Amino acid sequence: MSWVHIYKKSIHSSRAEVLDSAVFKILPVDTHQNNSSKDLIDRLRWVTLGYHHNWDTKVYSESMRTEFPPNLSRLSKAVATATGHDKFEAQAAIVNFYHMHSSLSGHTDHSEIHMEEPIISFSFGQSAIFLLGGSTKAVPPVPIILRSGDVAVMAGASRSAYHAVPRILPTDNCHVADLYHDCTAADEAFGKYIASARININVRQVLPPGQKFMSSGDGSATT
Ligand SMILES: O=C(O)CCC(=O)C(=O)O
Ligand SMILES: [Fe+2]
Structure with a gap:
């Protein structure tokens, strides 16, 4: 496993683009409540990018694929290369939205x-306790704090290890101002959101090296 904590100030600029062409999961809406945009944002739990992982079957398919955001692809590739994985191709990502009482x-x-390439994971906003275990749940996990701007590379044995996020920890040191440049209304709203939220973007390669598309026999992952 390798973990790197780098580039706190340079990983925010693709935010708008990242949220383009994505599949969203918003928790069921209570029809008795009025569903303001704030209400919907608060219910947002995850977004998928590139190959959109089917949450029930855990299988990717060619029919559920959109262009992977180019900025995030370049950034992930740069991190992968810097940590010795220069063949890495960003093809899918899960963006997780955590509130103070969320857990995974x-x-x-x-x-x-293809499981030989790492997962590249970017954290923003509030901190998290991340537990990294082993190949079975019997292996006692190691707790790691992931702070805003941290980049974690799950490679080697940790690529397939059990992991979890049991707690989000409040921090007043999440460099909210670093996450945006211009003080537009959208930036201000984002600043308010991230002051009590954590966003984690984890990027994966799906296909074997050189393969551009999924063929019909691919994607039979089991849970
Ligand atoms: O939030 C994190 O740091 C981990 C997220 C994760 O493990 C996942 O989306 O599979
Ligand atoms: Fe995970």
Whole structure:
């Protein structure tokens, strides 16, 4: 496993583009409430990019694919190359939106057809306790704090290890101002959002090296 903590100030500029051509998951809306945009933003839990992982079957398919955001692709490739994975191609990402009481239970990420390349994970906003375990849930996990601007590279054994996010930790040191340049209304709204939220973007390669599309026999991942 390798972990790198770098580039706090240089990883915000693709924010608008990242949210283009994405699949969103918003928690069910209570029809008795009025669904203001703030209400909907608060219910947003994840977005997928590139190959859109089917949340129920955990399978990717060619029919559920949109262009991967070029800026995020370049950034992920630069991080992968800097950590010794220069063949890495960004083809899918999950953007997780955590609130102060959110958590993510223990799981492995194994839907990708090609598992030899790392997962590149970017964290913004509030901090998280990240637990990194082993190949079974019996392996006691190691706790790691992921802060805003941290980049984690899950490679080697950690690529297929169990991991979880049991707690979001409040921080007043999340460099909110670094996450945007111009003080537009949208930036101000983002500043308010991120003051009590964590965003994690984790980027994956799905296909084997050189393969550009999924063929019909691909994508039979099991949970
Ligand atoms: O939020 C994180 O740091 C981890 C997210 C994760 O493990 C996932 O989306 O599969
Ligand atoms: Fe994961």
